[in-house]
Amino acid sequence: MDKKDTQIDTQETVISIKDLKKSFGPLNVLNGVNLEIKKGENVAVLGRSGTGKSVLIKIISGLLKPDSGLVKVFGQEVDKISEKELQELRLKIGFSFQNSALYDSMSVRENLKFPLVRNKRDLNDKEVNEAIESVLNDVGLPQTINQMPSELSGGQKKRIGIARTLILKPEIMLYDEPTSGLDPITCIELNNLILKVQKEYRTSSIIITHDLTCAKITGNKVAILNEGKFLKIGGFEEVFSSHDTYIKTFYDYNFTENNKIYER
Amino acid sequence: MESTSKNSDITAKKKYLISKGIDGFFEDIYDLYQFILRFFKEAFSAPVEWKEIVNQCYQVGYKTLLLVSVTGFITGTVFTKQSRPSLSAFGAASWLPSLVSIAIIKTMAPLITALIAAGKVGSNMGAELGSMKVTEQIDAMEVSATNPFKFLVVSRILAITFMMPVLVLYTGLVGMMGAYLNVHSNELTSFTSFFISAFKSIEFKDIFSSLFKALCYGFTIGVAGCYQGYYAQNGTQGVGRAANLAVVFSMFLIFVEELLIVQVLNSFR
Ligand SMILES: Nc1ncnc2c1ncn2[C@@H]1O[C@H](COP(=O)(O)OP(=O)(O)OP(=O)(O)O)[C@@H](O)[C@H]1O
Numbered sequence: 145m146d147k148k149d150t151q152i153d154t155q156e157t158v159i160s161i162k163d164l165k166k167s168f169g170p171l172n173v174l175n176g177v178n179l180e181i182k183k184g185e186n187v188a189v190l191g192r193s194g195t196g197k198s199v200l201i202k203i204i205s206g207l208l209k210p211d212s213g214l215v216k217v218f219g220q221e222v223d224k225i226s227e228k229e230l231q232e233l234r235l236k237i238g239f240s241f242q243n244s245a246l247y248d249s250m251s252v253r254e255n256l257k258f259p260l261v262r263n264k265r266d267l268n269d270k271e272v273n274e275a276i277e278s279v280l281n282d283v284g285l286p287q288t289i290n291q292m293p294s295e296l297s298g299g300q301k302k303r304i305g306i307a308r309t310l311i312l313k314p315e316i317m318l319y320d321e322p323t324s325g326l327d328p329i330t331c332i333e334l335n336n337l338i339l340k341v342q343k344e345y346r347t348s349s350i351i352i353t354h355d356l357t358c359a360k361i362t363g364n365k366v367a368i369l370n371e372g373k374f375l376k377i378g379g380f381e382e383v384f385s386s387h388d389t390y391i392k393t394f395y396d397y398n399f400t401e402n403n404k405i406y407e408r
Numbered sequence: 409m410e411s412t413s414k415n416s417d418i419t420a421k422k423k424y425l426i427s428k429g430i431d432g433f434f435e436d437i438y439d440l441y442q443f444i445l446r447f448f449k450e451a452f453s454a455p456v457e458w459k460e461i462v463n464q465c466y467q468v469g470y471k472t473l474l475l476v477s478v479t480g481f482i483t484g485t486v487f488t489k490q491s492r493p494s495l496s497a498f499g500a501a502s503w504l505p506s507l508v509s510i511a512i513i514k515t516m517a518p519l520i521t522a523l524i525a526a527g528k529v530g531s532n533m534g535a536e537l538g539s540m541k542v543t544e545q546i547d548a549m550e551v552s553a554t555n556p557f558k559f560l561v562v563s564r565i566l567a568i569t570f571m572m573p574v575l576v577l578y579t580g581l582v583g584m585m586g587a588y589l590n591v592h593s594n595e596l597t598s599f600t601s602f603f604i605s606a607f608k609s610i611e612f613k614d615i616f617s618s619l620f621k622a623l624c625y626g627f628t629i630g631v632a633g634c635y636q637g638y639y640a641q642n643g644t645q646g647v648g649r650a651a652n653l654a655v656v657f658s659m660f661l662i663f664v665e666e667l668l669i670v671q672v673l674n675s676f677r
Pocket residue numbers: 168171173191192193194195196197198199200242416417418
């Protein structure tokens with residue numbers, strides 16, 4: 145669990161976002177976001193509900209188009225490249241959805257098989273099964289292999305959702321609230337998984353979370369999103385030594401039995 | 409990436425050209441046009457999702473076979489029964505086989521099959537794609553580098569378009585079987601003489617025009633169902649709406665097309 149020995153390549157920028165703006169009708173969601181992520185670096189993104197965290201990673205993966213600004217992944221502008229280039233880029237990006245988004249007409253095995261057989265057509269059955277089993281072991285759910293998504297608990301769904309993206313061994317992982325709604329023990333396992341993925345595949349990740357423990361453990365940096373901009377980006381200690389009340393409230397809620405934040 | 413104007417973003421429009429309703433109507437037409445255009449573009453570009461198309465064809469057949477068999481049979485029997493008195497009044501009961509066969513092959517089989525397919529397959533497409541849309545499964549497919557439009561939409565539209573002619577022929581035959589049984593039990597006509605007089609009056613172009621209609625209806629059902637589902641919004645409510653609109657929309661269009669196709673084909677005679 146020691147994140148100090150993960151090596152971050154300070155030379156290679158994987159994701160670079162400059163002055164990104166996105167609104168939905170009259171609602172300005174992102175209003176000048178800047179962010180740089182290096183190879184092998186994990187950035188935890190915190191922010192209130194509805195500040196556009198999910199929108200941000202959807203723009204990075206090309207699901208939504210930015211209104212203006214520059215979004216580069218591996219040096220390619222996601223909103224400008226051709227459909228084919230985008231498909232190739234997406235193979236390197238894993239996206240774990242906030243509500244799992246498992247294909248509910250398929251069993252767990254088929255859910256995991258789907259991205260694999262469609263993108264790596266040269267694998268034989270044995271290799272496919274091995275890949276499925278190994279990724280299921282990684283998320284700690286080998287026993288669910290023949291179940292349908294409707295038979296899984298929320299936390300199990302979330303982990304299968306992560307497994308489905310890990311199976312393609314992405315170079316970038318975008319986790320949308322990986323630990324929300326999970327018990328502490330599973331949270332620890334998931335945090336370890338995120339670290340393991342970072343270490344083994346040298347993935348860069350964006351981890352959206354409301355859970356400060358998760359942010360502290362998995363993130364090399366923390367970024368606080370507020371009113372369409374990053375209020376602060378930096379190491380965990382550095383960011384949370386801030387006296388900004390918005391940032392302090394996040395900290396107080398997670399780490400202190402602070403009577404001042406409740407009106408008891 | 410969505411290439412149509414109706415993507416998941418809600419675009420704010422403060423000014424309307426005419427009125428909200430009328431503008432919306434023309435926007436829908438435009439979106440539908442874009443959707444169909446995209447269908448043709450992606451249907452004819454490699455790679456073809458053969459496996460999924462075959463799977464969807466199987467689904468279409470599986471979902472409708474029992475229903476069209478029963479309805480086709482009943483329609484054939486009842487129609488024969490109802491036509492007998494008026495033909496007998498002219499002493500023309502021997503024309504019964506040709507009359508009912510023409511009616512079944514030319515109009516009833518295509519219409520019945522299309523309406524049943526709209527209710528069964530069209531609504532299913534709307535609901536299935538709609539729920540995949542609102543639970544982000546379509547997005548998930550997209551980020552895992554599978555083109556969801558091709559995999560889900562193109563395969564479904566192609567499947568129902570190709571399956572409809574098959575189903576229509578089948579319904580027609582079942583309907584004629586129903587008619588035969590009724591004729592046989594009343595006029596004691598033999599199997600061969602029934603079908604000989606039936607097929608004497610059916611021309612090749614009747615069958616051709618039925619198959620052509622079937623293709624059009626199949627395409628309509630597929631487009632209506634997939635369009636409604638693929639652009640479903642607003643959670644579970646949107647899924648119900650998509651399923652519902654898929655049926656209403658395709659049934660309405662089927663009748664309009666029936667009218668148009670009959671007019672056009674008649675003008676060639
Ligand atoms: N497709 C869309 N169409 C219209 N509005 C949208 C769309 N997606 C997101 N929004 C709006 O953008 C805002 C930000 O949404 P987003 O899902 O990014 O929030 P979030 O930061 O992820 O919140 P949470 O922590 O609750 O997940 C919300 O107000 C939402 O209503």
